[in-house]
Amino acid sequence: MQFDTLDDIRAFCRDLPGGDEASADAAARRQQNLTKPPGSLGRLEELAIWLARWQRRDMPRLDRVTIAVFAGNHGIAARGVSAYPSEVTAQMVANFAAGGAAINQIAKLAGAELRVEPIALDRPTRDFTVAPAMDPDEFLAALNTGCRTVPDGSDLLVVGEMGIANTTTAAMLCAALMGGHGARWAGRGTGVDDAGLVRKRSAIDAALKFHRGILDDPLAVATSLGGRELAAIAGAVLTARARRIPVLLDGFVATSAVLPLARLAPDILDHCRAGHVSAELGHRELLRELGLAPLLDLDMRLGEASGAAVAILLLRAALACHGGMATFAEAGVSGAD
Numbered sequence: 001m002q003f004d005t006l007d008d009i010r011a012f013c014r015d016l017p018g019g020d021e022a023s024a025d026a027a028a029r030r031q032q033n034l035t036k037p038p039g040s041l042g043r044l045e046e047l048a049i050w051l052a053r054w055q056r057r058d059m060p061r062l063d064r065v066t067i068a069v070f071a072g073n074h075g076i077a078a079r080g081v082s083a084y085p086s087e088v089t090a091q092m093v094a095n096f097a098a099g100g101a102a103i104n105q106i107a108k109l110a111g112a113e114l115r116v117e118p119i120a121l122d123r124p125t126r127d128f129t130v131a132p133a134m135d136p137d138e139f140l141a142a143l144n145t146g147c148r149t150v151p152d153g154s155d156l157l158v159v160g161e162m163g164i165a166n167t168t169t170a171a172m173l174c175a176a177l178m179g180g181h182g183a184r185w186a187g188r189g190t191g192v193d194d195a196g197l198v199r200k201r202s203a204i205d206a207a208l209k210f211h212r213g214i215l216d217d218p219l220a221v222a223t224s225l226g227g228r229e230l231a232a233i234a235g236a237v238l239t240a241r242a243r244r245i246p247v248l249l250d251g252f253v254a255t256s257a258v259l260p261l262a263r264l265a266p267d268i269l270d271h272c273r274a275g276h277v278s279a280e281l282g283h284r285e286l287l288r289e290l291g292l293a294p295l296l297d298l299d300m301r302l303g304e305a306s307g308a309a310v311a312i313l314l315l316r317a318a319l320a321c322h323g324g325m326a327t328f329a330e331a332g333v334s335g336a337d
Helices: 006-014 019-034 043-055 075-079 087-098 102-109 136-149 164-179 194-210 217-226 227-244 250-262 283-290 306-324
Strands: 065-070 115-118 156-161 247-248 270-275
Touching: 006 136, 006 217, 006 227, 006 247, 006 250, 019 043, 019 306, 043 306, 065 087, 065 102, 065 136, 065 227, 065 306, 075 164, 075 194, 075 247, 087 156, 102 115, 102 306, 115 136, 136 217, 136 227, 156 250, 156 306, 164 194, 164 217, 164 227, 164 250, 164 283, 194 283, 217 227, 217 250, 227 247, 247 250, 247 283, 247 306
Parallel strands: 065 115, 065 156, 156 247, 247 270
Antiparallel strands: none
């Protein structure tokens, strides 16, 4: 799948592929007949039905789970908005490759394939306080990197990111598309001190003023105020929708990446669930705006898809019950009158 123009994205969002309601209905009927009071497994039941809808089978499975982590660098980092220098992005990508990061351990535990895609790390986006972060061709190139990363036949896609200064970019997208100033959306990210937090929020306010003429166009906002790894996440989520692959979103940055898409089509995220709510300022409010109830709330704020990857284990529990439990008839147990 490839998008050659921004209008291609808009056209796709006007005619979205749907899930399979027959499979979802069959999965719901099975849940009603398992040896438990109806609804007693709570959201585990809903998750099994959601997976059935998007996998288009009443007995969904997680044989092939893909975690895609996209990495990018940001020109805004030069303004001192992060506690770490930009070279840490490439260093962490190397750590992923060596198997030394948190996501490596969680992916292994969750039985998932980890794909890491660094995008032009030697070419940071431009400082969005004085220029567009990307031009449309750069945005589309990054978005199509995300499209190419989604494998055919995946049962579940988990998306995450790595990029020094990208919590500033995420807060920037929220401020541009949901309103408010830097103080509403920008938290401490990697742990900036008070002076760094002031710089971060001031940069967002300056960019809102500089780019005020484009704030009514979600894709112009994603291009001029976003980042390459965020664009790639958006591309991966679009491709997953085209292939009807369910998606788990990671934290604040990964969720902000799909906010421009949601502004184009509110139902674009029907195939997505929020793996967790981050401790980062703004994520909880962003999830409320998008109508996404997080599966986990563990005060995590690492990124690199770590929170959503933990949530894979919840999905496995949901499917173990959905597929492995006996029905009342099979167990010879009397059902409710």
